[in-house]
Amino acid sequence: MALPSDLTELTLAQARDAVRSKQVSSRELTAAFLKRMEAARVLNSYVLETPDAALKMADAADKRIASGEARALEGLPLGIKDLYATKGVRTTACSKILENFVPPYESTVTQNLWNAGAVMLGKLNMDEFAMGSSTETSCWGPTVSPWRAKDSTAKIVPGGSSGGSAAAIAAHLCLAATGTDTGGSIRQPCAVSGIAGIKPTYGRCSRWGIVAYASSLDQAGPMGRDVRDCAILLKEMASVDAKDSTSVDLPVPDYEAAVDKGVKGLRIGIPKEYRVDGAPPEIDALWSKGAEWLKSQGAEIVEVSLPHTKYALATYYIIAPAEASSNLARYDGVRYGRRAEGIHDIAELYEKSRAEGFGKEVQRRILIGTYVLSSGYYDAYYLRAQKVRTLIARDFARAFEKCDVLLVPATPGPAFPFGQNEDDPVAMYLNDVFTVTVNLAGLPGMTVPAGLSANGLPLGLQFIGKAFDEETVFRAGRALEVAANFTAKPTEWWKE
Amino acid sequence: MAVDTKTVRRIAKLSKLALDETREAPMVKQLNGILEWVEQLKEVDVEGVQPMTSVVEQRLKMRDDVVADGDKADELMVNAPGGEDHFFVVPKVVE
Numbered sequence: 106m107a108l109p110s111d112l113t114e115l116t117l118a119q120a121r122d123a124v125r126s127k128q129v130s131s132r133e134l135t136a137a138f139l140k141r142m143e144a145a146r147v148l149n150s151y152v153l154e155t156p157d158a159a160l161k162m163a164d165a166a167d168k169r170i171a172s173g174e175a176r177a178l179e180g181l182p183l184g185i186k187d188l189y190a191t192k193g194v195r196t197t198a199c200s201k202i203l204e205n206f207v208p209p210y211e212s213t214v215t216q217n218l219w220n221a222g223a224v225m226l227g228k229l230n231m232d233e234f235a236m237g238s239s240t241e242t243s244c245w246g247p248t249v250s251p252w253r254a255k256d257s258t259a260k261i262v263p264g265g266s267s268g269g270s271a272a273a274i275a276a277h278l279c280l281a282a283t284g285t286d287t288g289g290s291i292r293q294p295c296a297v298s299g300i301a302g303i304k305p306t307y308g309r310c311s312r313w314g315i316v317a318y319a320s321s322l323d324q325a326g327p328m329g330r331d332v333r334d335c336a337i338l339l340k341e342m343a344s345v346d347a348k349d350s351t352s353v354d355l356p357v358p359d360y361e362a363a364v365d366k367g368v369k370g371l372r373i374g375i376p377k378e379y380r381v382d383g384a385p386p387e388i389d390a391l392w393s394k395g396a397e398w399l400k401s402q403g404a405e406i407v408e409v410s411l412p413h414t415k416y417a418l419a420t421y422y423i424i425a426p427a428e429a430s431s432n433l434a435r436y437d438g439v440r441y442g443r444r445a446e447g448i449h450d451i452a453e454l455y456e457k458s459r460a461e462g463f464g465k466e467v468q469r470r471i472l473i474g475t476y477v478l479s480s481g482y483y484d485a486y487y488l489r490a491q492k493v494r495t496l497i498a499r500d501f502a503r504a505f506e507k508c509d510v511l512l513v514p515a516t517p518g519p520a521f522p523f524g525q526n527e528d529d530p531v532a533m534y535l536n537d538v539f540t541v542t543v544n545l546a547g548l549p550g551m552t553v554p555a556g557l558s559a560n561g562l563p564l565g566l567q568f569i570g571k572a573f574d575e576e577t578v579f580r581a582g583r584a585l586e587v588a589a590n591f592t593a594k595p596t597e598w599w600k601e
Numbered sequence: 602m603a604v605d606t607k608t609v610r611r612i613a614k615l616s617k618l619a620l621d622e623t624r625e626a627p628m629v630k631q632l633n634g635i636l637e638w639v640e641q642l643k644e645v646d647v648e649g650v651q652p653m654t655s656v657v658e659q660r661l662k663m664r665d666d667v668v669a670d671g672d673k674a675d676e677l678m679v680n681a682p683g684g685e686d687h688f689f690v691v692p693k694v695v696e
Binding site: 442468491 | 604613615616617618631636642650651654673676677680681
């Protein structure tokens with residue numbers, strides 16, 4: 106392969122092959138990304154750049170390559186969402202309450218990546234504690250999407266919560282990145298930023314060392330420029346881990362080998378309940394086009410029903426805040442994190458440190474979560490939501506008796522301008538309408554860029570697979586990616 | 602209206618969050634907005650349905666009851682906002 110003059114144009118797979126065949130060194134590749142990051146700081150996608158450590162890791166990788174000991178991701182520069190604890194490197198979850206937190210330990214997923222030879226470029230912006238769909242709630246300020254609508258210079262959001270990861274990938278500020286997905290936080294920013302991302306099955310990746318939001322829903326996953334890059338990265342991120350009792354002891358398949366298997370003979374389920382009132386017609390049209398693309402490649406299209414879909418969002422916004430209120434109880438201003446000044450007693454210490462440290466949306470979710478778990482309301486809200494969750498999971502199990510993978514929209518529309526949903530939490534929550542079902546049922550879900558909206562912004566489509574069948578999801582994702590042939594790129598306005 | 606100012610004060614207290622008075626009224630409005638919207642779950646027939654406890658069917662793993670980690674007092678104190686030697690320092694708790 107002839108190398109492009111700008112090394113940051115390479116995909117992860119291309120960079121891997123180029124580094125391994127010594128066409129380019131990891132140092133050259135890493136330096137190219139560091140330079141491009143510097144020129145794109147106006148996007149605010151990185152909350153911490155680690156250039157010195159990156160070059161050191163790159164040099165170590167080059168040594169291994171020289172001695173013929175290259176590992177799966179040797180010398181490949183990645184961005185890491187700031188929710189992953191990185192030893193000796195500030196990790197904040199983009200919350201003021203953790204603004205000076207430097208973990209003395211490494212998350213299992215990032216350790217797996219370093220063990221495979223990857224290079225860390227820095228920590229990526231996100232909504233505070235991963236609560237949001239726009240990256241506007243970060244204590245480090247919002248990330249700006251590299252994309253702009255047709256004939257417009259207005260700044261738009263990159264989606265969220267993994268919005269820094271999405272913007273950095275779309276603007277070529279890393280080869281690929283890690284994300285986390287509790288209600289759509291990988292898939293929604295990927296879809297609106299024109300990139301690919303997968304939330305694997307719950308239990309595929311260890312949650313150890315990832316700042317907890319809602320533990321029964323949180324899952325780590327890769328975000329990349331295309332389906333293959335995500336497959337390569339997930340293989341290394343996934344592992345069974347004694348430190349996370351919910352991580353699953355199943356062999357991790359060679360996902361990359363599954364990517365090109367095609368969809369011939371696959372039964373693709375189309376659940377009619379994902380046609381929601383008020384969604385723009387272009388979303389429906391894109392969905393139909395996606396089904397046509399797969400059909401023309403030999404897949405069989407099957408109508409299925411997921412009757413409890415319309416209750417998923419309300420179920421999610423009971424369960425997630427309930428778990429958050431419990432997880433975030435640990436931030437007390439005593440053992441780590443921000444502590445309020447001028448305090449007289451211990452109750453005041455807790456209450457003021459938390460009020461100062463947590464942002465508005467986080468406080469809102471803690472209060473809702475506390476309410477639905479409180480005495481007298483537990484049965485009416487939390488227990489009922491967990492029962493509806495069982496019904497939602499059962500819907501999927503029944504649908505998968507008739508099909509191998511589901512095709513659904515990813516988001517109700519393209520990315521939106523800043524401040525649009527600021528004082529209307531429910532309107533912001535509606536962004537997750539097509540993604541939360543997957544977290545509630547613990548299934549793998551992947552979004553793939555599929556086209557542009559009327560105003561020239563990326564739109565994605567989503568595949569939902571059976572538990573631990575990421576391979577079929579990758580196959581279908583790749584087939585759609587080939588058919589959609591999404592080649593649009595943001596103009597590099599930030600360089601002006 | 603599911604929650605009023607008094608309820609918001611109570612759950613703020615339970616949540617250990619200082620909520621100043623100017624924020625109480627908007628919070629009442631926003632929480633009610635959210636709670637009205639989740640009311641739709643009342644339509645669902647959940648008779649005889651077991652609540653979800655785990656999305657993945659697997660037995661909870663057990664480990665040997667032995668010390669596997671520890672002796673990291675120095676590391677644990679690194680991020681403490683108030684600490685002396687190996688103690689977390691807090692305001693006086695008992696009068």
